[in-house]
Amino acid sequence: MDFEFTKEQMMFRDMAKEFAEREIAPSARERDREERFFPEIMKKMADQGFFAIMVPQEMGGLGLDWMTMGLVAEQLATVDFSVGLTFFIQTSLEIMPMLLAGTEEQKKKYIPDLMMGKKIGCLAAVEPNAGSDATAVETTALLDGDQWILNGNKTWITNATVSDYCVVLVQTDKSKGTKGIATFIVEKGTLGYSSSKISHKLGCRSSDTGQLFFRDCRIPKSNILGAVGAGMKTALTCIEHTRFGISCLAAGVTQACIDASIRYAQERKQFGKSIGSFQLIQEQIAEMTVGYETSKLLSYRVAWMKDKGMSCTRETGIAKYNNMDVVMKATRAAIEIHGAYSLTDDFNIERFYRDMTGPLIFGGTSNVQRLVIGRFALGLDAFR
Ligand SMILES: Cc1cc2nc3c(=O)[nH]c(=O)nc-3n(C[C@H](O)[C@H](O)[C@H](O)COP(=O)(O)OP(=O)(O)OC[C@H]3O[C@@H](n4cnc5c(N)ncnc54)[C@H](O)[C@@H]3O)c2cc1C
Numbered sequence: 001m002d003f004e005f006t007k008e009q010m011m012f013r014d015m016a017k018e019f020a021e022r023e024i025a026p027s028a029r030e031r032d033r034e035e036r037f038f039p040e041i042m043k044k045m046a047d048q049g050f051f052a053i054m055v056p057q058e059m060g061g062l063g064l065d066w067m068t069m070g071l072v073a074e075q076l077a078t079v080d081f082s083v084g085l086t087f088f089i090q091t092s093l094e095i096m097p098m099l100l101a102g103t104e105e106q107k108k109k110y111i112p113d114l115m116m117g118k119k120i121g122c123l124a125a126v127e128p129n130a131g132s133d134a135t136a137v138e139t140t141a142l143l144d145g146d147q148w149i150l151n152g153n154k155t156w157i158t159n160a161t162v163s164d165y166c167v168v169l170v171q172t173d174k175s176k177g178t179k180g181i182a183t184f185i186v187e188k189g190t191l192g193y194s195s196s197k198i199s200h201k202l203g204c205r206s207s208d209t210g211q212l213f214f215r216d217c218r219i220p221k222s223n224i225l226g227a228v229g230a231g232m233k234t235a236l237t238c239i240e241h242t243r244f245g246i247s248c249l250a251a252g253v254t255q256a257c258i259d260a261s262i263r264y265a266q267e268r269k270q271f272g273k274s275i276g277s278f279q280l281i282q283e284q285i286a287e288m289t290v291g292y293e294t295s296k297l298l299s300y301r302v303a304w305m306k307d308k309g310m311s312c313t314r315e316t317g318i319a320k321y322n323n324m325d326v327v328m329k330a331t332r333a334a335i336e337i338h339g340a341y342s343l344t345d346d347f348n349i350e351r352f353y354r355d356m357t358g359p360l361i362f363g364g365t366s367n368v369q370r371l372v373i374g375r376f377a378l379g380l381d382a383f384r
Pocket of ligand 1: 122123124125126130131132133155156157158159204209358361362363364365366367368371382383
């Protein structure tokens with residue numbers, strides 16, 4: 001493996017670091033308090049070219065790589081996980097489904113607008129009765145002449161109420177199992193399609209999360225994305241990209257916890273010395289530092305493999321599992337090191353702590369990652 005970054009990768013990493021401090025950090029606390037989404041930051045991220053990273057040059061994009069995506073995600077997450085997440089899924093759950101499964105017409109209709117931040121989308125797989133097991137989707141699509149009729153509910157969907165359209169995973173014929181599953185594009189404003197926001201979440205508060213409702217929602221036959229039977233593969237591929245993104249975002253939050261804890265431990269004095277001089281505090285910071293290094297290496301390995309076109313489901317599962325474990329421990333250690341002051345939002349620590357509960361669940365829970373890793377180790381599939 002070669003992790004020597006290209007000039008472009010370093011340029012994007014540095015640009016993202018500077019952008020995060022200048023454009024995201026100043027309003028992060030207020031957006032979290034107000035649970036407010038950030039169209040103005042989306043526009044600015046588009047202007048930086050962040051949404052064009054994975055779009056092929058022939059489509060007007062930058063044609064770069066997953067390593068660049070990972071480095072940008074890591075930097076954005078050091079100040080605001082919600083913005084970092086929204087940055088990443090604009091590619092992994094919005095541009096990627098179109099690139100993977102879209103017709104030329106669909107690609108032309110959606111990708112340029114997503115890339116320029118003029119459109120926001122979402123990918124809706126999960127339902128009230130289908131969480132970790134997305135194959136159990138109950139939302140149906142029935143073909144009626146030249147229209148599909150959709151009925152069902154989706155829940156816990158990122159960008160649900162701010163998106164211009166959704167890509168929704170549905171069952172077209174239950175008797176066919178996963179071979180009946182398909183993805184469809186449903187435009188905002190379509191009769192029978194509505195959304196509602198999930199408010200007062202523990203974390204990721206400025207990231208929009210909500211429910212989607214389909215009630216005899218008629219869409220043109222041509223709004224199918226890919227073929228019937230290919231929907232599950234499209235969704236799982238895009239969720240795996242997101243899983244990689246989460247591992248990079250988690251590494252960024254771990255880095256932020258280390259930086260804040262070092263600063264605080266050097267300044268705060270107890271028993272006549274800076275608390276950073278106590279061995280137990282040094283141990284906590286050393287553990288966070290080791291955790292951060294493993295997180296970075298595991299996520300860079302995934303990026304490297306993805307950019308080589310290698311299959312990396314196992315490695316992505318390992319990175320997501322490890323990096324979430326590391327960041328959960330790091331946010332807790334940062335809380336302890338900051339003492340009572342960690343409970344106020346004057347420091348970002350309590351937000352980092354709360355925000356990490358979301359990615360612990362989405363992109364596949366830690367148990368799901370354990371079962372993915374176990375499947376590769378044992379050759380036995382716990383899911384089927
Ligand atoms: C903030 C947020 C944003 C989200 N964004 C999106 C989105 O954009 N699109 C989307 O489709 N979904 C999204 N989700 C949904 C997310 O993907 C699901 O919450 C996740 O897949 C888990 O499903 P569940 O919550 O129903 O938990 P369940 O699947 O009900 O799991 C509950 C518990 O049981 C465990 N469990 C389940 N099955 C097994 C098993 N076989 N073995 C051992 N343990 C098991 C789980 O690990 C978990 O601990 C989001 C969720 C959150 C919180």
